[in-house]
Amino acid sequence: MSVPLVDLAAQQQEVDAEVRAGLDEVFATTAFIGGKPVTEFEQRYAEATDVAYCVGVANGTDALELALRGSGVTAGTEVVLPANTFIATAEAVSRIGATPVLVDVDPEHLLIDPDLVAAVTSRLTRAIVPVHLFGQVAPVERLLDLAESAGAAVVEDAAQSQGATRFGRYAGSLGRAAGTSFYPGKNLGAAGDAGAVTTNSAEVAEQVRLIANHGSARKYHHDVIGINSRLDTLQAVVLQAKLKRLTAWNARRRELAARYTELLADLDGVRTPVSAPGNEDVWHLYVVRVAERDRVLDELHRAGIGAGIHYPVPVHLTEAYRYLGYKPGAFPVAERAAGEILSLPIYPHLTEQQQDWVIDALRKAVIRAQ
Ligand SMILES: *Cc1c(COP(=O)(O)O)cnc(C)c1O
Numbered sequence: 001m002s003v004p005l006v007d008l009a010a011q012q013q014e015v016d017a018e019v020r021a022g023l024d025e026v027f028a029t030t031a032f033i034g035g036k037p038v039t040e041f042e043q044r045y046a047e048a049t050d051v052a053y054c055v056g057v058a059n060g061t062d063a064l065e066l067a068l069r070g071s072g073v074t075a076g077t078e079v080v081l082p083a084n085t086f087i088a089t090a091e092a093v094s095r096i097g098a099t100p101v102l103v104d105v106d107p108e109h110l111l112i113d114p115d116l117v118a119a120v121t122s123r124l125t126r127a128i129v130p131v132h133l134f135g136q137v138a139p140v141e142r143l144l145d146l147a148e149s150a151g152a153a154v155v156e157d158a159a160q161s162q163g164a165t166r167f168g169r170y171a172g173s174l175g176r177a178a179g180t181s182f183y184p185g186k187n188l189g190a191a192g193d194a195g196a197v198t199t200n201s202a203e204v205a206e207q208v209r210l211i212a213n214h215g216s217a218r219k220y221h222h223d224v225i226g227i228n229s230r231l232d233t234l235q236a237v238v239l240q241a242k243l244k245r246l247t248a249w250n251a252r253r254r255e256l257a258a259r260y261t262e263l264l265a266d267l268d269g270v271r272t273p274v275s276a277p278g279n280e281d282v283w284h285l286y287v288v289r290v291a292e293r294d295r296v297l298d299e300l301h302r303a304g305i306g307a308g309i310h311y312p313v314p315v316h317l318t319e320a321y322r323y324l325g326y327k328p329g330a331f332p333v334a335e336r337a338a339g340e341i342l343s344l345p346i347y348p349h350l351t352e353q354q355q356d357w358v359i360d361a362l363r364k365a366v367i368r369a370q
Contacts, residue, residue: 003350056194073127260344
């Protein structure tokens, strides 16, 4: 048996007939840009996230850039974000001409550590970005206070957290705005690239629509220098079909996460992830920490298990962000975690038999690596 990190085949099968019918309709009408699938999806995703506005865009990185620009981030300002994230969080800041200011993560959840944020905010800070990594909602409460006193906005990176809640409120609805990604492997994934900005602010939503549409509210009248970032109509068809199943798929992810945690409890040397109080996390990734991680990963790959590392290099140690001037040791928690984290296969259609296989292989790998 082999178990991939993510398997989209069973998911595709579940929505296949509905998606094909919707695609046929788009091709029949040749309305390839915008149209009903896009506006309907935007409405439904806004409802599903419990926000007033959703703007569909081309991908998650654009969504973050637009959410930040719409929230007042401009060239020459600063944006605070965690060192442990996917590079796109920092790229979105850089594309605006703003500077990413990094902070370490908390050792328990590996999410932004609010205790460290106050020390790095300045008069240039325009946004603080909690990244809801692995489908775990970051603790935003203190960040909201800090942002307010710094005259900045909380802008969430909700790319891995569709459907997750904290004290009953959805990730993507907790700050001034949020960017999310519908990259195929995300909890809600398209059949290609797609993303969205969510917000409760009419002003932010209007700005985002303006910038995403060539800076134009009225055709051929351009108020600001914008970009072209549209949610593709065909992708909106796919997303509508999958959104109907997101709650059930996330529930299944939670079951599988709980089952991993239970069945790995007695395995010495493996630390399993825990949800913060108040969180209903959606386990985009199930990330354990192990000693001798590279050897364990190697053993798993040899056993046909598609385990992975999210992410092997913290932002400040990438070649791309070397210019920021952070040295090794700057963010010890993130740096240490990068050498220990191991993502196990998790997706709604993973079977218990497959999961047992992963657990068994992990047991053997951990013992052999010691
Ligand atoms: C996937 C992801 C993004 C970027 O999304 P794209 O759609 O690939 O541009 C940003 N942040 C995080 C945390 C992600 O996981």
